[in-house]
Amino acid sequence: MNQLTVKSPAKVNLYLKVRCKRPDGFHDIITLFERVNLCDDMTFRSRQDGKIRILCSHPQVPKGPKNLVYKVARVLRNDFSIKEGVEIYIKKRIPVAAGLAGGSSNAATALLALSKLWKLNISHKKLFSYASQIGSDVAFFLYQSSWALGTERGDKIKKININNKLWHILVVPKIKLLAGKVYGGLKLKLTNKKDDVSILIRNLRKNDMSAVGPLLVNDLEDVVLAMCPQLLRLKQKMRSLGAYGVMVSGSGPCVYGLTRTKAAAQKIRQILVKNYAQVFVVETL
Helix, strand or coil: CCEEEEEEEEEEEEEEEEEEECCCCCEEEEEEEEEEEEEEEEEEEEECCCCEEEECCCCCCCCCCCCHHHHHHHHHHHHCCCCCEEEEEEECCCCCCCCCCHHHHHHHHHHHHHHHHCCCCCCHHHHHHHHHHHCCCCHHHHCCCCEEEEECCCCEEEECCCCCCCEEEEECCCCCCCHHHHHHCCCCCCCCCCCCHHHHHHHHHHCCHHHHHHHCEECCHHHHHHHCCHHHHHHHHHHHCCCEEEEECCCCCCEEEEECCHHHHHHHHHHHCCCCCCEEEEEEC
16 A cells, blocks of 8 residues: 545534643643534655655645644654655645644544554554644544543543534634634633533433533633634624524634534525635534
8 A cells, every 4th residue: 555545524612611721731621522524635645765745735734844744744754663755635625723623633634544554553542642742632533433522631532422413504714813822811710510511412412402502612712702803793693594502613713503404504604605715514424
């Protein structure tokens, strides 16, 4: 095998509680990840010259050592004394720096794909060790799971069994937000006893959208809205069009809403594309 093409999916956070700041500068969180069918395509080709080369037409995607995929390839080559190089082409569909974890997903996909391409036979435990080194959201994408609970930095993963699939409308405004700055603006407060991820999971299993909407939580949202007040108008517009539980995903600026059907999401999209370039209808993957 000298070439491999795989899909790299996005995620949304239906629940994100920030518990405390850690000594390492990160935060302990509780989050409910949902994998969705907005995907990048990634093609991996072996190179005989030993070089790592990243190809991507998106201007905001770094092609060198700052790219998480590059970091994955470099650490695997070093740790396993691989002589081959690799050319990795990323066809971006997931908006960059949007709160959808496209970069983390690409890194997890690279871990799995390069393990296969280079026949490394990496243990499950070692894969997760690499994921934690690379980034907090990477571990979730190592699972072929639609739903998972993330704790600690978000890198301790527990698969959650929810058989239902959701439809979403995603809107990504042209706003640049850095996760570090968003977390830096967070004022930690006591946990609200009403915020309980198990209640949300129970209602997701029932597929009760009217109950699910009010249970969505994102502790980072107030910081994001303070930094980008125009997102509040977007949220209000999405609600007025019939979306449920409209919320910022992760550290934003992506705003998502739930709908009962694909047709309902598409109807909202037809209106929002008049003012926003990046509007997507997606489903749980």
